Amino acid sequence: xxxxxxxxxxxxxxxxxxxxxTVGEGVGSGIVAIVTNLMFVTDTTTGAITDLNxxxxxxxxxxxxxxxxxxxxxxxxxxxxxGQNGK
Numbered sequence: 001x002x003x004x005x006x007x008x009x010x011x012x013x014x015x016x017x018x019x020x021x022t023v024g025e026g027v028g029s030g031i032v033a034i035v036t037n038l039m040f041v042t043d044t045t046t047g048a049i050t051d052l053n054x055x056x057x058x059x060x061x062x063x064x065x066x067x068x069x070x071x072x073x074x075x076x077x078x079x080x081x082x083g084q085n086g087k
Contacts, residue, residue, distance in 0.1 A: 036042065039056035040049045052060065 036049070039052060039059060041051040041053050042048065043050050
């Protein structure tokens with residue numbers, strides 16, 4: 001009786017987790033395809049990524065500007081807090 005129950009539960013869990021993994025792989029490959037089509041120029045014969053398109057360059061530029069602003073703010077706050085003695 002217990003062995004039958006354990007077998008049924010193992011089968012149920014393997015079906016459940018297998019479905020979740022399959023759905024996750026499908027969603028992940030779909031997201032990769034969307035990002036690849038939106039941001040990259042691909043070679044039609046080999047499928048290799050050769051360059052960023054205009055949207056990709058815009059995203060990279062905005063990310064760089066955002067990173068520069070964030071680092072500048074951190075440096076400013078660090079320099080401004082040097083003479084405050086833990087306040």
